[in-house]
Amino acid sequence: MSAAAAQRATAFAPASVGNVGVGFDILGFSVDVLGDRVTASVSATPGVTIKAIRGVADDLPLEAAQNTAGRAVQALVEAAAPAFGIELEIEKGIPLGSGLGGSAASAVAGVVAANRLLQTPFSKLDLLKFAMQGEAVASGSLHVDNIAPSLFGGLVLTVGIDHPRVKQIPVPKGVRAVVVHPHLYLATKEARAVLSKTIGMSDFVWQTANLAGFIAGCYSNDVDMIRASFEDVLIEPQRQSMIPGFADVKAAAMAQGALGCSISGAGPTIFAWALAEQAQSALAAMEAQFASRQIGVDGWVVDIESAGARLVEI
Amino acid sequence: MSAAAAQRATAFAPASVGNVGVGFDILGFSVDVLGDRVTASVSATPGVTIKAIRGVADDLPLEAAQNTAGRAVQALVEAAAPAFGIELEIEKGIPLGSGLGGSAASAVAGVVAANRLLQTPFSKLDLLKFAMQGEAVASGSLHVDNIAPSLFGGLVLTVGIDHPRVKQIPVPKGVRAVVVHPHLYLATKEARAVLSKTIGMSDFVWQTANLAGFIAGCYSNDVDMIRASFEDVLIEPQRQSMIPGFADVKAAAMAQGALGCSISGAGPTIFAWALAEQAQSALAAMEAQFASRQIGVDGWVVDIESAGARLVEI
Numbered sequence: 021m022s023a024a025a026a027q028r029a030t031a032f033a034p035a036s037v038g039n040v041g042v043g044f045d046i047l048g049f050s051v052d053v054l055g056d057r058v059t060a061s062v063s064a065t066p067g068v069t070i071k072a073i074r075g076v077a078d079d080l081p082l083e084a085a086q087n088t089a090g091r092a093v094q095a096l097v098e099a100a101a102p103a104f105g106i107e108l109e110i111e112k113g114i115p116l117g118s119g120l121g122g123s124a125a126s127a128v129a130g131v132v133a134a135n136r137l138l139q140t141p142f143s144k145l146d147l148l149k150f151a152m153q154g155e156a157v158a159s160g161s162l163h164v165d166n167i168a169p170s171l172f173g174g175l176v177l178t179v180g181i182d183h184p185r186v187k188q189i190p191v192p193k194g195v196r197a198v199v200v201h202p203h204l205y206l207a208t209k210e211a212r213a214v215l216s217k218t219i220g221m222s223d224f225v226w227q228t229a230n231l232a233g234f235i236a237g238c239y240s241n242d243v244d245m246i247r248a249s250f251e252d253v254l255i256e257p258q259r260q261s262m263i264p265g266f267a268d269v270k271a272a273a274m275a276q277g278a279l280g281c282s283i284s285g286a287g288p289t290i291f292a293w294a295l296a297e298q299a300q301s302a303l304a305a306m307e308a309q310f311a312s313r314q315i316g317v318d319g320w321v322v323d324i325e326s327a328g329a330r331l332v333e334i
Numbered sequence: 335m336s337a338a339a340a341q342r343a344t345a346f347a348p349a350s351v352g353n354v355g356v357g358f359d360i361l362g363f364s365v366d367v368l369g370d371r372v373t374a375s376v377s378a379t380p381g382v383t384i385k386a387i388r389g390v391a392d393d394l395p396l397e398a399a400q401n402t403a404g405r406a407v408q409a410l411v412e413a414a415a416p417a418f419g420i421e422l423e424i425e426k427g428i429p430l431g432s433g434l435g436g437s438a439a440s441a442v443a444g445v446v447a448a449n450r451l452l453q454t455p456f457s458k459l460d461l462l463k464f465a466m467q468g469e470a471v472a473s474g475s476l477h478v479d480n481i482a483p484s485l486f487g488g489l490v491l492t493v494g495i496d497h498p499r500v501k502q503i504p505v506p507k508g509v510r511a512v513v514v515h516p517h518l519y520l521a522t523k524e525a526r527a528v529l530s531k532t533i534g535m536s537d538f539v540w541q542t543a544n545l546a547g548f549i550a551g552c553y554s555n556d557v558d559m560i561r562a563s564f565e566d567v568l569i570e571p572q573r574q575s576m577i578p579g580f581a582d583v584k585a586a587a588m589a590q591g592a593l594g595c596s597i598s599g600a601g602p603t604i605f606a607w608a609l610a611e612q613a614q615s616a617l618a619a620m621e622a623q624f625a626s627r628q629i630g631v632d633g634w635v636v637d638i639e640s641a642g643a644r645l646v647e648i
Contacts, residue, residue, distance in 0.1 A: 046543045179547035179563050187550045187559060218532040229360045231542055232549055233493035236501045239553035245501060249493050 029136035033129035033329035036121035038285035060133035063107035075112035089130030092154025121166030127154030173328025211286030250280025272305035343450035347443035347643035350435035355596035372443035377421035389426035403444030406468025431519035435480030441468030487642025525600030564594025586619035
């Protein structure tokens, strides 16, 4: 019976914006001002147990198979078959149903912490696959657009589900993300249910042109191309009515010179990209729109590049 | 009445591969081993007239409005309103219905030659718009995936139709295109007609992931990512039955180590990308598949980067 490499480890995984407008289910970026922490400890109880859930959400399932972090660590345990059990303590920093990748962050923090206990740790790409199993518990689908940026940090593209490949995409210097979280709740499953099952050919061509232009603009430091292609013609029109005031919030951001503005993941959080000199005024304008509707908000201006999930001392 | 800047000019515009598998209607690359030439001359006859069509296709419309080069130069004349007429002589080097962007090349060569006659020449982006008008005569749609690479050269992304933006995408050093043209005829209009008008959501996500991965792979010199994402899950399955032996030709290319293989534009030309050391064997293997079906072919290994359309001395 091999011993654990450590008795206890804590990991932080950042929040994230999924879809990024033009990259439905494949593109996301980390929002490193908030995140979830998971502590993994060697336990005499076999398998995965959850000792406690604290923080901004505490009514999550304590049964490991039903919990995003629990299920993700179960997937890791199934692959590693360690000679000990793993007990988790989860501290939620990301509100439930905010569209900020909270379930992904818990899953990622769980596997990063648990990985530290193993004598032979897994690669990040393996951890990605384990975390996807956890994310599926919450969202009902195997999408990776929050998992990958929470784990790797920055703007991240994921290609493939069975054999995912991850690409960190450079973001032009001077570009910031503006993230506004209204105090409303939207379940990812419901937000997915409103989406049409099919896409028209001309919308397809338009959306793919925007996606390609956005990525080419990032790689080539071409802010004008990013601005020109930063438009979701497919998903946003179907979901925007679920967020009170969305059109006005977006218009407010664009009026301040934002490069683009759309829904973070399934919403209700709204994000924009803006040059640093316009980011604070875009944030204020977006928040003011929610305030005028008596909806409370949290808002941040963040660097998009980030270290991603990491072990922390507690 | 302002005089012409030149009495006569000839331009060459290269053939091109449209779609490039993952970039339906938005991505293309130039194939600079063959192309069309158009000579534009100042004429006393107002508007645009076509004096002659020669080369590998001579049964094209002589009426300017029905001819791709003629219509493109008409669009230029409508915008410039020169005090002289323009007469065109067209020399086709690209076979009709080959899927090698022949109509686009004639339109591009036409506007590049005619532009040389103007005292105040247009920008390349303006020429792109004029050439699109010509392409629409042949294909029935305003797509730019052949026009842009023929005009600019190399691997080119176009975002937008009304206000197109063009991005030349770098191709990793050592990557070559293999292009095999079977002696069959496929009309673009017919090849478009077979396509479904709608796309399923999961195919959409898969195709967009491949497109994004392909572009990211090109920018980051990541041949493995290009290989992993070089798959058209949408259009190729609908069109491949129009090309006898397609599946075998593709399998032959992949068996030689090609990075990917798909239909050039609407077909029947098939293209592959391969590392330089595998390109010739991929070409031979692809040609052999057509030969075994008693179908004649032309085939080339080409550098993807190219200067694009240019004025030439004749």
